[in-house]
Amino acid sequence: MSSYLHHPDRVAALVQDDRVHRDLYLSEEIFALEQEHLFANIWIYLGHASQVPEPGDFVAQDIAGRPLLMVRQPDGAVHVMYNRCAHKGTQLVTDECGNAGRFFRCPYHAWTYKLDGAPLGVPLKSGYEGTQLRACDSGQGLSVVKHVKVYRDFVFVRLADSGPSFEDYFGEVLGAIDNMVDRSPEGKLTVGGGVLRNIVHCNWKMYLENINDTVHPMSTHESATKAAEALWEGHAPSDPKPMAMEQILPFGSGYEFFDKMGGRVFANGHSVLGVNFSIHSNYAQLPEYEAAMRSAHGEERAAEILQRSPQNSVFYPSLSVKGSPQAIRVIRPLAANRTLIEAWSFRAAGAPALLFERAMSYNRLVFSPMSVVAHDDVHLFESIQQGLRAGGNEWVSLHRNYDPAELTQPTLTTNGTNELLMRNQFRAWAKSMVAGMEAAA
Amino acid sequence: MNRDPRDFVAHEAALLDERRFDDWLALFAGDGHYWVPLLGVAQADPFSHNSLAYEDRLLLQLRVDRLKNPRAHSQHPASHCQHVLQPLRIEEETSDAVRLRTPFLYIEARGESQVLLTGTARHHLVRTSTGWAIREKRIDLLNAARALPAIQLFI
Ligand code: FES
Ligand SMILES: [Fe+2]
Numbered sequence: 001m002s003s004y005l006h007h008p009d010r011v012a013a014l015v016q017d018d019r020v021h022r023d024l025y026l027s028e029e030i031f032a033l034e035q036e037h038l039f040a041n042i043w044i045y046l047g048h049a050s051q052v053p054e055p056g057d058f059v060a061q062d063i064a065g066r067p068l069l070m071v072r073q074p075d076g077a078v079h080v081m082y083n084r085c086a087h088k089g090t091q092l093v094t095d096e097c098g099n100a101g102r103f104f105r106c107p108y109h110a111w112t113y114k115l116d117g118a119p120l121g122v123p124l125k126s127g128y129e130g131t132q133l134r135a136c137d138s139g140q141g142l143s144v145v146k147h148v149k150v151y152r153d154f155v156f157v158r159l160a161d162s163g164p165s166f167e168d169y170f171g172e173v174l175g176a177i178d179n180m181v182d183r184s185p186e187g188k189l190t191v192g193g194g195v196l197r198n199i200v201h202c203n204w205k206m207y208l209e210n211i212n213d214t215v216h217p218m219s220t221h222e223s224a225t226k227a228a229e230a231l232w233e234g235h236a237p238s239d240p241k242p243m244a245m246e247q248i249l250p251f252g253s254g255y256e257f258f259d260k261m262g263g264r265v266f267a268n269g270h271s272v273l274g275v276n277f278s279i280h281s282n283y284a285q286l287p288e289y290e291a292a293m294r295s296a297h298g299e300e301r302a303a304e305i306l307q308r309s310p311q312n313s314v315f316y317p318s319l320s321v322k323g324s325p326q327a328i329r330v331i332r333p334l335a336a337n338r339t340l341i342e343a344w345s346f347r348a349a350g351a352p353a354l355l356f357e358r359a360m361s362y363n364r365l366v367f368s369p370m371s372v373v374a375h376d377d378v379h380l381f382e383s384i385q386q387g388l389r390a391g392g393n394e395w396v397s398l399h400r401n402y403d404p405a406e407l408t409q410p411t412l413t414t415n416g417t418n419e420l421l422m423r424n425q426f427r428a429w430a431k432s433m434v435a436g437m438e439a440a441a
Numbered sequence: 442m443n444r445d446p447r448d449f450v451a452h453e454a455a456l457l458d459e460r461r462f463d464d465w466l467a468l469f470a471g472d473g474h475y476w477v478p479l480l481g482v483a484q485a486d487p488f489s490h491n492s493l494a495y496e497d498r499l500l501l502q503l504r505v506d507r508l509k510n511p512r513a514h515s516q517h518p519a520s521h522c523q524h525v526l527q528p529l530r531i532e533e534e535t536s537d538a539v540r541l542r543t544p545f546l547y548i549e550a551r552g553e554s555q556v557l558l559t560g561t562a563r564h565h566l567v568r569t570s571t572g573w574a575i576r577e578k579r580i581d582l583l584n585a586a587r588a589l590p591a592i593q594l595f596i
Contacts (some may be wrong), residue, residue: 191492194479197588223513227506231499244500340588345491360491369589370477370494372504378591379515 004029008437015430018402018423019395025203031336037428037436038317039064040159040270043169045319046070046332049078049153050190056099056115060091062332064159064283065092068145071100073115078147081117082156086138104142117142152181153189154319162439164268172411173270176313180323182305183355184348185289186297189326192347193360196368202381204333205425207341210328210377211312211320212273212421214258215400217251220376225252232378240284243361247325251373259417261311265364267410269316269428271277271421274331274427275413278311282323296350314421325358329367337385343367398423419422446539446566447529449573453564454545457595462505465595469498470567470574477596481560481585482544493592495583504595512529520550520551520593536575537568547596559583 004027011033012390014021023030044063052072053058059070060083067083069092085106090102090123092113103120104113109246112120119141122128133139147158149166154177154253156166165167181189200207210216217225228248232241262275274280293302309324320329326348332340343366345359366373388396414420449468455463469475477493478484487495496504507513529543541564548557562580566573580596 059595155586193489194586196479196491196493197586199588200588201590219512220514223507223510226510227503227513230506231503242497242499244503248503345541357488364491364493364495368493370592372500374505375593376513379517 002029003027004033006437006441008434008441011063011437012430012434015426017404017407018399019397020426021397022394024426024429025206025385025388025396026336028336031333033433033437034066034333037440038432039260039333041163041436042165042317042432043149043156043158043164044317045315046080046148046155046157048191048346049150049155051097052078054099056101056145057097058100059092060095060096061095063157066159068157070155071115078148078150078155079116080148080155082143082145084143085111085114086119086123086141086143087111092142094236113142117144152177160436169268170270170315171266171268173266173272173313173315176310176315176321176323179305180321180326180346182301183293183323183326183351184298185292185350186348187296188349189346190349191344192356193345193363196343196363197340198333198343198367198369198378199338200378200381201338202378202385203336204331204339205429206381206384207339208314208317208320208331208425209422210258210381211314212263212271212425213225214261214263214273214311214416215255216377216380217253217258218255220380221251221373222335223376224248224373228252243358244365246283247358247362247365248373250282250365253279255417260413261416262413263416263418263421264413265411265421265424267428268431269425270314271316271424272310272313273416273421274309275310278309280309280311280322283324283358286352286354292350314425316425322362325362326355327359327363327367341367398426444572446531446541446564446573449566450529450541450543450562450564451526453575453578454526458521459524460519460521460594462508462595466498466501466505468573468575469501469578470569470576471498473498473575474577475501475575475595476577477580477582477585479585481583482581493582493587493589500577507596515591515593518552520549522594522596529580535593539573540564541566549592549594551593554590556592558592558596560585560596562596 014024046061047059047070055074056071057072061068069081069083071079073079085092087109090106090108092106111122114120145157149156181187232245261278263273264275265271313321318331326346328343328344334340343363345363347356398419406412406420453468476487477494479491479493484490525546527544529541532540532542543562545562547558560580563579565577567576
């Protein structure tokens with residue numbers, strides 16, 4: 001039985017002012033509607049331009065269930081095409097990344113395409129004379145994604161023809177990418193050290209909510225932080241800490257710390273958690289790096305960039321950025337109850353190797369499948385996914401610090417433990433879903 | 442104990458399978474490391490590329506202590522593991538150090554689910570006054586860079 005297809009009103013009713021319905025996490029039908037109306041209609045992070053440095057370099061990546069190819073062009077531009085041969089649909093590449101050379105050649109019947117997807121050649125060409133191939137989509141070469149934005153080397157796509165512009169969609173939260181890139185004295189980041197990939201058996205929204213959840217670390221991460229504290233006991237606060245200790249111990253900060261770090265929400269579901277400070281604020285200073293930053297950006301701007309180290313900046317619904325350490329997480333929904341999480345580390349040009357080590361170490365400790373911190377998170381997400389099936393209460397509470405005044409303010413700065421950051425995500429979810437469904441109707 | 446390094450590897454795996462983590466950790470030299478490279482056998486070092494795990498004794502101790510904490514939520518129910526070892530090969534041997542490679546299957550079970558991993562364990566052992574100690578235990582997984590579910594114990 002279909003409950004939601006062609007019923008935008010029912011979809012909208014899943015998100016109330018201060019609570020959301022469990023079907024958001026459980027329903028495969030809702031997931032199918034998300035593929036069509038959410039992930040395809042707004043801007044989704046595809047990858048980083050430094051993954052394709054040379055002409056012909058490609059990365060294959062599914063977005064919203066569609067197989068895509070990000071390709072570096074001979075003129076240096078980055079294009080995105082569908083990874084689908086115009087003839088019969090064979091994927092042009094099945095490696096996750098590589099170099100295509102000067103053109104793509106389909107492995108099935110050897111149709112060829114330029115790096116921008118334009119048709120190049122077909123075998124037995126004369127056999128197509130007098131046919132309708134030219135007029136058909138199949139004669140046009142690869143289908144191209146028209147709406148691609150490369151913002152400071154972060155590549156986003158919008159698959160649907162219509163929808164918000166990139167700037168309108170992200171607005172102020174783009175400052176979080178600026179901050180991360182500006183941490184390079186040369187203004188350049190490259191991905192480094194590979195990507196840590198986790199399969200988590202929970203709904204993607206649960207993972208995204210948790211990125212904005214500051215009340216859980218005390219209880220969820222107690223086992224890891226208590227072990228770290230016990231091991232570090234007896235050291236003076238000023239003792240230089242091994243990097244792992246520097247990165248794990250702050251997870252044990254109290255409710256007051258997380259509340260005071262503050263949060264900010266923006267239109268369309270985006271947010272910055274830790275507008276005042278965060279668990280990343282007190283990493284050891286690096287005087288030479290700071291000097292390089294001052295000479296690159298000037299005294300004032302350098303201080304501004306370095307002082308800003310939010311906990312997480314969410315580019316709803318696919319990307320979470322940590323300017324310090326230089327790491328991102330990408331949320332790739334696979335099914336209602338299955339999500340792929342990628343953790344990428346960056347090297348900042350002109351910055352000391354220690355910054356890259358911090359990014360890698362943080363990702364390894366916190367986001368690796370062998371993390372010391374994440375096992376408890378993952379277990380609880382998977383537990384929620386099961387628990388929500390229970391009868392009785394069909395609602396998930398997001399009441400903390402709810403204030404009806406927030407409904408009319410697209411941008412708002414709040415205390416760090418306010419569930420507004422999550423309510424904001426769901427309001428954006430409902431808005432995009434309903435707009436997409438109504439447009440399709 | 443354990444004069445023959447061949448026995449050492451089986452003993453080390455058995456300690457993990459029996460969840461005797463403190464005894465296991467005691468096998469490591471003071472500067473010992475446990476390393477699971479993200480590129481598997483292709484990875485040259487733990488610094489230029491990331492790893493699934495790269496841990497010194499301090500971090501390993503943290504892991505072991507965490508597992509003992511009743512609030513280690515992900516250990517309700519507890520995970521158990523089984524190492525199935527193939528015959529090992531000596532890669533290099535001097536009077537006070539030896540390098541061994543042991544292909545293995547590793548199964549980690551928890552509740553209804555089981556994780557199956559396979560690869561080659563590479564032990565770099567050094568001789569101490571009390572027997573062999575681990576300077577490095579390196580695990581080259583067959584599919585290290587692919588998306589994985591949580592791995593909670595020690596491969
Ligand atoms: S399917 Fe690609 S050439 Fe036939
Ligand atoms: Fe967490």
